[in-house]
Amino acid sequence: MKLKLYADRMSQPVRAVIIFCKKNGIDFEEIRVDIAKRQHLTPEYAEINPMKQLPAIVDGRFKLFESHAILVYLASSFPGVADHWYPADVFKRSKIHSVLDWHHSNLRRGPTTIVRNTVLAPVLGRPLNPEAAAEGEKFLSASLSKIESIWLKGNGRFLLGGNQPSIADLSLVCDIMQLELLGETERNRFLGPYKEVQQWIENTRNATNPHFDEVHKILMKAREKLQNLRLKGANNEGGESDMKRTLHSRI
Amino acid sequence: MKLKVYADRLSQPVRAVIIFCEVNGIDYEEIKVDLANREHLTPEFAEINPMQQLPAIVHGSFKLFESHAILIYIASSFPGVADHWYPADVYKRSKIHSVLDWHHSNLRRGPITIVQNSILAPVFRSPLNPEAVAEGEKILSAALSKTESFWLDDNRPFLLGQNQPSIADLILVCDIMQIKLVGETDWNRLLGPYKKVQQWIENTRNATNPHFDELHKVLKELKEKLQN
Numbered sequence: 001m002k003l004k005l006y007a008d009r010m011s012q013p014v015r016a017v018i019i020f021c022k023k024n025g026i027d028f029e030e031i032r033v034d035i036a037k038r039q040h041l042t043p044e045y046a047e048i049n050p051m052k053q054l055p056a057i058v059d060g061r062f063k064l065f066e067s068h069a070i071l072v073y074l075a076s077s078f079p080g081v082a083d084h085w086y087p088a089d090v091f092k093r094s095k096i097h098s099v100l101d102w103h104h105s106n107l108r109r110g111p112t113t114i115v116r117n118t119v120l121a122p123v124l125g126r127p128l129n130p131e132a133a134a135e136g137e138k139f140l141s142a143s144l145s146k147i148e149s150i151w152l153k154g155n156g157r158f159l160l161g162g163n164q165p166s167i168a169d170l171s172l173v174c175d176i177m178q179l180e181l182l183g184e185t186e187r188n189r190f191l192g193p194y195k196e197v198q199q200w201i202e203n204t205r206n207a208t209n210p211h212f213d214e215v216h217k218i219l220m221k222a223r224e225k226l227q228n229l230r231l232k233g234a235n236n237e238g239g240e241s242d243m244k245r246t247l248h249s250r251i
Numbered sequence: 252m253k254l255k256v257y258a259d260r261l262s263q264p265v266r267a268v269i270i271f272c273e274v275n276g277i278d279y280e281e282i283k284v285d286l287a288n289r290e291h292l293t294p295e296f297a298e299i300n301p302m303q304q305l306p307a308i309v310h311g312s313f314k315l316f317e318s319h320a321i322l323i324y325i326a327s328s329f330p331g332v333a334d335h336w337y338p339a340d341v342y343k344r345s346k347i348h349s350v351l352d353w354h355h356s357n358l359r360r361g362p363i364t365i366v367q368n369s370i371l372a373p374v375f376r377s378p379l380n381p382e383a384v385a386e387g388e389k390i391l392s393a394a395l396s397k398t399e400s401f402w403l404d405d406n407r408p409f410l411l412g413q414n415q416p417s418i419a420d421l422i423l424v425c426d427i428m429q430i431k432l433v434g435e436t437d438w439n440r441l442l443g444p445y446k447k448v449q450q451w452i453e454n455t456r457n458a459t460n461p462h463f464d465e466l467h468k469v470l471k472e473l474k475e476k477l478q479n
Binding site: 050051062064065066067068069070072073076077090091093094095097098100101102104105108146149150 | 301302313315316317318319320321323324327328341342344345346348349351352353355356359397400401
């Protein structure tokens with residue numbers, strides 16, 4: 001009765017769950033649900049998750065969606081998951097819950113909003129929307145500032161003064177990684193002011209490598225394709241269906 | 252070591268936390284932080300919660316904010332809290348987490364958007380914004396529709412096919428109650444299509460009364476004040 005994980009690695013919360021499973025030796029079957037091809041909107045997938053979003057898991061007869069709930073379930077149910085991921089101590093655990101809750105209304109609304117309304121818009125069949133992207137930028141800056149000054153306060157290498165990562169570190173860092181799709185210049189423009197944040201991203205990456213890099217490969221490949229297509233589009237008319245076709249075939 | 256709850260009953264998540272404490276006989280001290288007077292933005296309150304939002308708790312030297320985290324902490328730490336509020340069973344518990352997570356990006360944004368851009372705008376010195384209200388109504392309808400067809404699917408009194416309320420029921424219902432501020436006509440218009448939702452709100456109210464009604468008095472009082 002292997003754990004089934006419904007996934008598209010372009011999705012940040014999907015990546016967090018996959019990295020967590022690999023790091024903790026949790027045996028799972030990754031079932032691809034291609035967002036760009038709208039497979040998450042099919043009636044078949046609605047049987048798995050009626051909210052039609054990723055990730056979702058099926059463990060025997062137990063179905064679950066929402067990545068934070070999934071990470072908590074996995075940490076609580078699978079033997080051999082080290083305590084630091086989701087501590088048994090009620091004080092530490094509650095603080096992790098507060099980060100995960102804060103995340104929904106703050107950081108989570110940053111990178112995803114920017115990316116969906118700019119570089120990924122054509123792939124997702126959406127119009128470019130610079131106003132929405134600007135809104136996303138505001139959320140991102142405000143959130144990075146709060147992470148730098150509040151959540152990374154103290155001498156720990158991870159959030160909440162921890163010296164080991166928790167599911168909160170994984171969830172938030174995977175979200176920030178979505179900025180890679182914008183290219184290095186833009187990414188550095190956003191992250192530049194926040195030295196603690198940059199170090200923390202690196203700490204989280206080191207603590208979960210080689211899985212972190214492996215799972216993020218798809219993002220890096222997509223970034224390259226998007227950059228090449230932008231250059232091509234600048235040289236001739238081209239673009240949107242080319243971009244879609246290339247991303248579908250190569251990702 | 253009494254629990255301190257930093258509160259303004261105008262806030263939906265504050266009400267959920269207080270009702271929970273009252274129903275479970277938890278000894279607490281309610282410390283008023285007046286939102287309309289911007290007391291949540293003072294440097295003193297920033298010491299309690301640097302995100303400057305309500306609710307927040309202080310328990311001895313332990314500080315915590317975010318209402319879902321607070322409810323989980325209280326349910327886990329205080330003896331005598333019945334299991335149905337936050338079950339020990341990992342499957343039931345995980346489902347509750349999934350509702351609470353879904354809530355942030357869905358139901359929570361509806362009532363708040365409607366109310367803050369209409370009737371509460373003057374209280375917070377922002378402009379009326381009918382476009383934002385319309386957006387909020389769309390978000391609310393979509394969320395209520397999902398609640399009706401999925402979270403309340405099993406024809407049981409509470410979310411997730413349960414016979415007893417959990418912290419998820421309390422949080423979501425308190426959020427929906429915020430719409431009372433815009434008046435009965437709008438309440439009936441927005442909730443009218445959702446019979447199961449209406450019954451569920453009533454079930455949650457009955458399961459937590461008289462505290463539910465007591466805590467929601469503030470909405471009636473504020474509405475009357477704003478109308479005059």
